[in-house]
Amino acid sequence: xxCLILVVVTAVSLFVGRTSSGxxxxxxxxxxxxxxxxELRLPRTLLGLLVGGSLxxxxxxxxxLLRNPLAEPGILGTSSGAAFxxxxxxxxxxxxxxxxxxxxxxxxxxxxxxxxxxxxxxxRGELITIVLAGIAINALxxxxxxxxxxxxxxxxxxxxxxxxxxxxxxxxxxxQAAIALVLxxxxxxxxxxxxxxxxxxTLGEETALSLGFDPQRTQRLVISGTALSVGAxxxxxxxxxxxxxxxxxxxxRWVGYMPSQLMLPSFLAGAALTLLADIAxxxxxxxxxLKLGVVxxxxxxxxxxxxxxASRRGLLR
Amino acid sequence: MSLTLSKMQVAINGHLAVAGIDxxxxxxxxxxxxxxxxxxxxxxxxxxxxxxxxxxxxxxxSIDLRTASPLSLSKTISYLAQINSIAxxxxxxxxxxxxxxxxGAQSKLTDPIHARAVDTAxxxxxxxxxxxxxxxxxxxxxxxxxxxxxxxxxxxxxxxxDEPIAQLDPYHQLQIMETLRTEARNGxxxxxxxxxxxxxxxxxDRLLMLNAGQLEADGTPEHVLxxxxxxxxxxxxxxxxxxxxxxxxxxWSRIV
Numbered sequence: 001x002x003c004l005i006l007v008v009v010t011a012v013s014l015f016v017g018r019t020s021s022g023x024x025x026x027x028x029x030x031x032x033x034x035x036x037x038x039e040l041r042l043p044r045t046l047l048g049l050l051v052g053g054s055l056x057x058x059x060x061x062x063x064x065l066l067r068n069p070l071a072e073p074g075i076l077g078t079s080s081g082a083a084f085x086x087x088x089x090x091x092x093x094x095x096x097x098x099x100x101x102x103x104x105x106x107x108x109x110x111x112x113x114x115x116x117x118x119x120x121x122x123x124r125g126e127l128i129t130i131v132l133a134g135i136a137i138n139a140l141x142x143x144x145x146x147x148x149x150x151x152x153x154x155x156x157x158x159x160x161x162x163x164x165x166x167x168x169x170x171x172x173x174x175x176q177a178a179i180a181l182v183l184x185x186x187x188x189x190x191x192x193x194x195x196x197x198x199x200x201x202t203l204g205e206e207t208a209l210s211l212g213f214d215p216q217r218t219q220r221l222v223i224s225g226t227a228l229s230v231g232a233x234x235x236x237x238x239x240x241x242x243x244x245x246x247x248x249x250x251x252x253r254w255v256g257y258m259p260s261q262l263m264l265p266s267f268l269a270g271a272a273l274t275l276l277a278d279i280a281x282x283x284x285x286x287x288x289x290l291k292l293g294v295v296x297x298x299x300x301x302x303x304x305x306x307x308x309x310a311s312r313r314g315l316l317r
Numbered sequence: 318m319s320l321t322l323s324k325m326q327v328a329i330n331g332h333l334a335v336a337g338i339d340x341x342x343x344x345x346x347x348x349x350x351x352x353x354x355x356x357x358x359x360x361x362x363x364x365x366x367x368x369x370x371x372x373x374x375x376x377x378x379s380i381d382l383r384t385a386s387p388l389s390l391s392k393t394i395s396y397l398a399q400i401n402s403i404a405x406x407x408x409x410x411x412x413x414x415x416x417x418x419x420x421g422a423q424s425k426l427t428d429p430i431h432a433r434a435v436d437t438a439x440x441x442x443x444x445x446x447x448x449x450x451x452x453x454x455x456x457x458x459x460x461x462x463x464x465x466x467x468x469x470x471x472x473x474x475x476x477x478x479d480e481p482i483a484q485l486d487p488y489h490q491l492q493i494m495e496t497l498r499t500e501a502r503n504g505x506x507x508x509x510x511x512x513x514x515x516x517x518x519x520x521x522d523r524l525l526m527l528n529a530g531q532l533e534a535d536g537t538p539e540h541v542l543x544x545x546x547x548x549x550x551x552x553x554x555x556x557x558x559x560x561x562x563x564x565x566x567x568x569w570s571r572i573v
Contacts, residue, residue, distance in 0.1 A: 067404035211418045212391030258407035
């Protein structure tokens with residue numbers, strides 16, 4: 001069912017485009033059709049699938065790891081670390097000189113954030129310490145990003161940074177999608193290798209250990225896989241939030257509560273939801289294009305508030 | 318088949334929670350681990366289960382459990398923890414199926430061997446009818462049976478249970494104790510941490526009484542549950558009587 005939805009959404013995404021005068025359908029004149037397809041629609045669609053899938057998968061894994069439906073890939077601080085790494089590339093003007101430097105900066109930022117996480121929480125870190133460390137890293141990355149904006153060499157550079165941080169699938173090319181895939185695929189594999197360990201954690205760390213699954217190992221796998229795949233996503237599309245929070249939560253009652261059952265469906269649904277949000281952006285009437293990160297945040301943040309309120313009333317399951 | 322502990326010692330933050338215990342427990346024995354709060358009972362079972370670092374030797378027959386791989390340990394010892402917060406609203410069947418994880422089972426239980434083990438564990442604890450219920454809709458008694466079924470589904474030769482009846486009414490206490498005794502009669506080595514001394518005397522073949530990490534007494538319930546031991550270890554005066562050859566122990570007053 002999810003596969004079918006994803007195929008349809010992908011087809012629609014390839015068909016719908018946007019020009020300065022609003023949405024456009026099909027591929028235009030024969031001579032430009034191939035260019036529209038390979039240069040615009042295909043990279044945009046592929047990146048939507050890759051980034052959305054990564055966010056859904058890692059969201060499901062992190063919620064399983066932290067045994068909390070309010071967890072999200074962003075909480076580890078790797079997204080904001082990646083964003084700051086990328087912002088530095090913009091700040092020093094490297095991004096415009098060599099486009100590869102942008103993903104390089106973002107992945108470095110995400111890995112540094114991960115290193116800081118391990119440093120703060122320790123290798124045998126308790127989950128609560130990891131969450132607090134994630135909050136601290138997020139705060140630091142946000143502060144440093146603001147500093148970079150504050151001292152931006154020109155208003156144009158500041159605007160470029162700001163727009164990029166809002167998160168978007170527009171104007172990317174196939175090479176960027178390829179780089180994202182090369183970095184994300186090992187991240188997915190690492191996260192998926194932890195799936196049964198996440199199931200074992202359902203009954204707590206001691207029971208997981210007694211079932212032969214070291215919770216520390218499960219934790220390392222999920223965190224490093226997430227840093228890699230989410231870092232690679234931020235590197236190519238900026239920060240797209242809340243997909244990892246919303247998707248596993250929506251799916252849970254349909255596909256089951258065990259983390260292992262939730263991971264693949266969350267990947268597919270994350271990809272579909274991200275593409276749908278991006279299609280909605282392209283269908284907006286003429287005017288400045290909405291950024292994907294803005295749309296997911298506008299939908300996701302109230303959803304998050306609703307979840308917190310439900311969790312306080314003990315209704316969240 | 319027997320479990321041999323030699324000089325088993327557990328230190329927690331420099332404090333000796335278990336201070337060098339030597340004992341041997343045979344397969345098929347139902348052993349009650351008794352003693353006051355802080356005596357080291359939970360540390361004892363966790364050390365045997367390999368969940369907390371311990372020194373000394375823990376052997377099951379000739380196998381050194383201290384150096385066994387986590388996987389082989391998980392198939393040899395099934396451990397039922399004292400406090401279990403269940404993260405997700407899984408079904409009872411999914412919960413019990415977690416006991417098959419050491420054997421590589423997926424949560425969907427596609428392999429009939431695993432499905433059979435889960436069914437057997439659920440019928441032993443009489444929760445077959447609850448299979449599709451979500452765990453967060455169960456009563457305390459139902460949940461404790463589901464958790465026990467999870468531990469039984471491992472089908473390990475050693476079963477360690479930490480306070481399995483602490484929060485249950487008398488009916489469900491008896492039900493859990495009967496199930497544990499049946500497991501022991503079928504050849505499983507069962508060690509249960511217990512606070513109810515009368516139920517311990519009624520169901521267990523043997524009691525180990527811990528006090529400040531030391532083994533204070535070891536033997537049949539009649540041998541262990543004496544006025545003298547209860548005074549020294551629990552600091553209570555008890556009324557001790559007999560009913561159908563089983564000791565009845567009623568804590569009556571504190572020794573101050």
